[in-house]
Amino acid sequence: MQETKKTCLHGEHVKLNAKMEVFAGYDMPIVYQTITQEHNAVREDVGMFDVSHMGEFIVKGIEATIFVDNIFTNQITNKESGSVTYGMMCYKNGTIVDDLLVYKVNQEEYLLVVNASNIAKDYAWVVQNTDNFDVTVKNVSEDYEEIALQGPNSEIKMLEILNIDLSNLGFFHFGNFEFKNHSLLISRTGYTGEDGFEIYADSKAILELWQIFIEGFITPCGLGSRDTLRFEAALPLYGHEISDEITPLEAGLKFFTKIDTESNFIGKTALLSQKESGLTRRVVGIELEKRSIPRAGYEVYVGEECIGYITTGYLSVTLGKPIALAMVDRPHTKRETKVEVKIRNKRIPGFVRDKKFLKKKYKTKGA
Amino acid sequence: MSKVIEGLLYSRDHEWVKKLNEEEVLIGITAFAANQLGSVVFVDLPEAGDEIVANEDFGAVESVKAASDLVSPVSGEVLEMNEELEGEPELVNEDAFSSWFIKVKLSNSEELDDLLTAEEYKATL
Numbered sequence A: 001m002q003e004t005k006k007t008c009l010h011g012e013h014v015k016l017n018a019k020m021e022v023f024a025g026y027d028m029p030i031v032y033q034t035i036t037q038e039h040n041a042v043r044e045d046v047g048m049f050d051v052s053h054m055g056e057f058i059v060k061g062i063e064a065t066i067f068v069d070n071i072f073t074n075q076i077t078n079k080e081s082g083s084v085t086y087g088m089m090c091y092k093n094g095t096i097v098d099d100l101l102v103y104k105v106n107q108e109e110y111l112l113v114v115n116a117s118n119i120a121k122d123y124a125w126v127v128q129n130t131d132n133f134d135v136t137v138k139n140v141s142e143d144y145e146e147i148a149l150q151g152p153n154s155e156i157k158m159l160e161i162l163n164i165d166l167s168n169l170g171f172f173h174f175g176n177f178e179f180k181n182h183s184l185l186i187s188r189t190g191y192t193g194e195d196g197f198e199i200y201a202d203s204k205a206i207l208e209l210w211q212i213f214i215e216g217f218i219t220p221c222g223l224g225s226r227d228t229l230r231f232e233a234a235l236p237l238y239g240h241e242i243s244d245e246i247t248p249l250e251a252g253l254k255f256f257t258k259i260d261t262e263s264n265f266i267g268k269t270a271l272l273s274q275k276e277s278g279l280t281r282r283v284v285g286i287e288l289e290k291r292s293i294p295r296a297g298y299e300v301y302v303g304e305e306c307i308g309y310i311t312t313g314y315l316s317v318t319l320g321k322p323i324a325l326a327m328v329d330r331p332h333t334k335r336e337t338k339v340e341v342k343i344r345n346k347r348i349p350g351f352v353r354d355k356k357f358l359k360k361k362y363k364t365k366g367a
Numbered sequence B: 001m002s003k004v005i006e007g008l009l010y011s012r013d014h015e016w017v018k019k020l021n022e023e024e025v026l027i028g029i030t031a032f033a034a035n036q037l038g039s040v041v042f043v044d045l046p047e048a049g050d051e052i053v054a055n056e057d058f059g060a061v062e063s064v065k066a067a068s069d070l071v072s073p074v075s076g077e078v079l080e081m082n083e084e085l086e087g088e089p090e091l092v093n094e095d096a097f098s099s100w101f102i103k104v105k106l107s108n109s110e111e112l113d114d115l116l117t118a119e120e121y122k123a124t125l
Helices: A010-015 A035-044 A064-071 A116-128 A154-162 A203-215 A223-232 A268-277 B031-037 B109-114 B118-124
Strands: A019-023 A026-031 A047-050 A055-060 A084-090 A096-106 A109-114 A136-139 A145-150 A174-179 A182-187 A196-201 A219-221 A281-288 A299-302 A305-315 A322-329 A338-343 A346-353 B015-019 B024-029 B040-044 B057-063 B067-071 B076-081 B102-106
Touching: A010 A026, A010 A203, A026 A223, A035 A047, A035 A219, A035 A223, A047 A203, A047 A223, A055 A064, A055 A116, A064 A109, A084 A116, A084 A268, A096 A116, A096 A182, A109 A116, A116 A136, A145 A154, A145 A203, A154 A196, A154 A203, A182 A203, A196 A203, A223 A305, A281 A305, A281 A338, A322 A346, B031 B057, B102 B109
Parallel strands: A047 A219
Antiparallel strands: A019 A026, A047 A145, A055 A109, A055 A136, A084 A096, A096 A109, A145 A196, A174 A182, A182 A196, A281 A322, A281 A346, A299 A305, A299 A338, A305 A322, A338 A346, B015 B024, B024 B102, B040 B057, B057 B067, B076 B102
């Protein structure tokens, strides 16, 4: 049993009386006040998350671009320095090692941001694939702490509280900024479906920023609302909508792959053949017609046949109705298909729907 | 320290049982259980006419994050469910001891002898 890790903000969470739980080996805040209040702060105003548990790797070398291109499902060769790209790493069989953000510093340097629960596995995978490339990979997860500031008022709060003007920072772009004597890496990214920023820095800087944000009345938000927010935006979570048994195509993430281009990457052949032969299942949205809560793992039925399972589900905080993401066998993936979700000893009726539970409000213009 | 009310009976699964008369009881969850759950957003209850069995699940109380099964402290027939909780599940957090879940007609009133007194329940917290 490994010792539970703490982020540099652990003492702050305890001071705020957060309900703590171990997640991915870290003792993390689940909720400070209520999930609903924290969720609504992000949807309507602004909230902040300690996401220091996330993993960061630096890839450097003259072949850094072709190396990352080979392990990453999405395009990066044509991207400019200062861009951030979402995508996945796949095994040869097309299933997913992890999803991640790739920050392009320049043609010879990249920052990879991976899920906390997968750091060791991902690092091993990345290093294992460096054999034929002139690159070095460094796991800098312990040196990088991170706060996510999310919500429609994020930009104005960054200006008001830190005097950092991010109006020119484009969606999925990053830059280096100074605050007092600290250097911060800030990207216009997030995991909530709202405008917002992710701030990476060393522990001293992150602790100071957190305290300043608290003094500035920014709502601290725990992993509870992080999940309800990402779910409503239909953003996948490793271990739920994606995993080492699920491919990007099955997860509905083809948009984040380059399988229709000339570029090669690990897993491409398998994904192309899966595309050729046709998918047997896919992640869909489900809405229930009766008040209830469809939770991860619950079975989905058409008649007496179990045709899938819930990957994530909630009584949506923003919409107030029971909705879910579910892995469903074809041909039951068509919209309006009548299904039932088995909740305890009852079958609750519902239907297959699109995953656009909520209109995303990213700031994609004006940069 | 969570409130415990004298005169009620308690289960080790954090339910309270209030005797209305020799054969009818109200069942709810304790303030301790409500605090542990966080904000209650949904209570899934059996309907009038359903049979419930001691030590078996009879429904669930759910927060945003998780569902907790309700384990029945007694056996009998459900006479009524608290319909108020359908529209206002947050009442459970506001006052757990007046937010009863179901009214039950006991099939074996001796089961009440297995439940804890307020003092005994307090000692388990």
